[in-house]
Amino acid sequence: MxxxxxxxxxxxxxxxxxxxxxxxxxxxxxxxxxxxxxxxxxxxxxxxxxxxxxxxxxxxxxxxxxxxxxxxxxxxxxxxxxxxxxxxxxxxxxxxxxxxxxxxxxxxxxxxxxxxxxxxxxxTTTEQLNRYEVLVFSDTQSTDYSVWGQTAQAAYEAHPGAAFFTVVGDLSDNGQSWYQWKAWYENADILTSYMPIAPVLGNHEAYSLDWKFCEPYTYKALFPVPYGAPEGQSRLAYSFDYGDVHYAALNTDYEELHELYPDMMEHEVTWLDQDLADARKRGKRLVVLMHRPAVTATYRALPDINGTYFMPLFDKYHVPLVFTAHEHCYARTEPLIDGRPGEGGTTYISTGRAGTESYTDTVKRYCDAAYYNPTDQPMYLTLAVEPDTFTVTAYKTDGTVIDTASIAAPSPSGNAMAASAGTSKGKKKGRKVVQKPAENRSLQKKHSTEEPGSWQKEKPDRIQK
Missing domain, CATH: 2.60.40.380 (Purple acid phosphatase-like, N-terminal)
Structure with missing residues (x-):
């Protein structure tokens, strides 16, 4: 740093x-x-x-x-x-x-x-804190990590009161290269000086220097995440509570790690089933963080192994929101249940890229209500946690708004889960998602003229490093 x-x-x-x-x-x-x-x-x-x-x-x-x-x-x-x-x-x-x-x-x-x-x-926070903001990044992997630093700087300057930030996998392009991790840390300093990180394992964390699959040793050493992982997967998956929201960070590296962990998916599903059940009993709302998407944007737009294993649990526990990454595009689905637009479903948001690497072969899927490929510049998202609502906004680094949506997220201890009119395309009814147009909106000035939320009003003390 x-x-x-x-x-x-x-x-x-x-x-x-x-x-x-x-x-x-x-x-x-x-x-x-x-x-x-x-x-x-x-x-x-x-x-x-x-x-x-x-x-x-x-x-x-x-x-x-x-x-x-x-x-x-x-x-x-x-x-x-x-x-x-x-x-x-x-x-x-x-x-x-x-x-x-x-x-x-x-x-x-x-x-x-x-x-x-x-x-x-x-x-420490209150136990039922229900209003704060989270910065969401993904795929910070770079050939020049100063680009990641510029994305981090832009996000922090526009949202200095964020409670914590997450990187939804592929923090480093090569997971065993300390040269790259050192550059990542130096450019993340504007964030790590002020707020906690919730790291998520990506597939690039499981590459050796000669680009073969390997145990993600460096990632595991760097991030002492909460205890309580799936069997045999210490520090590869975990969960935590922040206020009245429970977050589960999953290990989606089956392709890279299944030879090392032959029963990894079965063990992770068993763990996640119990984890989400316990969180619901405690009255927590749910958000899932996973690197590989449940429904792929590239090629076939079908559930992959992660979708096959995890989507039934998202449906079972009425998870309102899942953040994914890996494909370097922004895509927000209509609420899905059983893989189709449906009432009471989950909104899946692919979070683009915050580093240098852009892809040109991603496609808009049958289930996407919004889609954008950030080939022009990196991007980041914010999650505004509010009573009964999660509002997600996607920004380009220059502050231009790509998309914003409000997702109904009532406490399980409150009224029955809301499901109302579907998305703008008028398909099947789903969990209420209120879309806001992105045209002519920009945050190139540090703040809009609107009154900021309470999470924006106070800037936390910097850790003096």
């Missing part, structure tokens, strides 16, 4: 009294990032890197202003195999802070035998 965190100055005796009688030296914390935690109201996860592989790191946290501290669980240092002697990856550490109080100010400190970092503040 561009910035190494070095806390300057002298920490007050008040802050250090509960830790040590003598003021310790300040230590650097390199590439400090926030990872989405299992529950935004009760947990916090951070990760950082160093080249030594030392095992004496501790992370202490406390409520702000309190002298009572607790220790986080710190993972052992993880580093992928060294594939290129000229680009040796660092060790990555993760710290899981659990048992926090909702809507409470906390602070944490990283320490080793040489000193302490100083305190980093954070604030």
């Amino acid at each position: 561009k910035y190494n965190h070095i806390v300057a100055g002298i920490l007050s005796a008040f802050w250090c009294a509960s830790l040590a009688p003598v003021l310790a030296d300040t230590i650097p914390v390199n590439n400090l990032v926030q990872i989405v935690a299992s529950d935004s109201a009760t947990a916090k996860t951070v990760a950082w890197q160093d080249s030594s592989g030392r095992r004496d790191y501790t992370v202490t946290y406390r409520q702000k202003g309190s002298s009572e501290t607790a220790r986080a669980f710190v993972t052992s240092p993880k580093r992928p195999p060294v594939y290129d002697a000229e680009w040796v990856p660092p060790y990555t550490y993760g710290a899981y802070m659990q048992g926090l109080r909702p809507d409470t100010e906390y602070e944490y400190e990283i320490a080793d035998a040489d000193g302490e970092s100083g305190w980093f503040p954070f604030h």
Whole structure:
């Protein structure tokens, strides 16, 4: 990353009294990032890197202003195999802070035998937070990662109050190239300095330097995502709660990984079935993140193996919204159930590309209500979580609006799920999707003249790195 965190100055005796009688030296914390935690109201996860592989790191946290501290669980240092002697990856550490109080100010400190970092503040959300914004990117893989950096910069400047961001797979063009990951991190810095990331495994994360299928070692080392993966797939799939929404990030790399994980789809379906059932019982709304689409846009426009396995569960649990990637085009389906436009169905949104790589062979599918191939410039999306509604807007990097749609997403603990008039093409009725025309709309100015949502009004503190 561009910035190494070095806390300057002298920490007050008040802050250090509960830790040590003598003021310790300040230590650097390199590439400090926030990872989405299992529950935004009760947990916090951070990760950082160093080249030594030392095992004496501790992370202490406390409520702000309190002298009572607790220790986080710190993972052992993880580093992928060294594939290129000229680009040796660092060790990555993760710290899981659990048992926090909702809507409470906390602070944490990283320490080793040489000193302490100083305190980093954070604030847990309420348990039923139902209004916030998420930045959605995909396929940041690039021949020039500064293009990804420009996309990240544009998204952050237009939406500085986003709660977290996700990259729906293919973060790196070659998953075992530390040269590429280093460039990815440097250009993601504008985002990772302010908000957590929810990474999603893509197929390019499972390529070796000689472009053969392999275990995604580097991806797994870099991202200490929440525990609770499908059997045998630690860090490849996971889920988390952010406010009143439950997100499931899936592993769709059957083509690349089925020889390593022969029963991966069966295990993942078993896990996802239980995961979505538990989330519904807790009164959570549902969003799924998956790299490969359930219905392909390229070639046949038919469900692939991921659609065959996962779409029945999306129907069973009335998942309102699924974000996909892989095909580098933007496509929003009509609400689908059993693979066809239908009442109470799921809207699938393919999220384009945020890096340099554009494709020309994608096609509009039979089920698409909106389609755009971003060959001219990269793009990103926003998900505005609101009571009873998910509003998704797709932007070009220059701020031009490609498409926007509002999807009914009531809480399962509330009224029965809404299903009303279908899409603009007048096909079968589906979950209500309100489309808004994109003509003549641009966000080239930083903000529109409309009053921003509450998620846009406050800019979070930057992590000083």
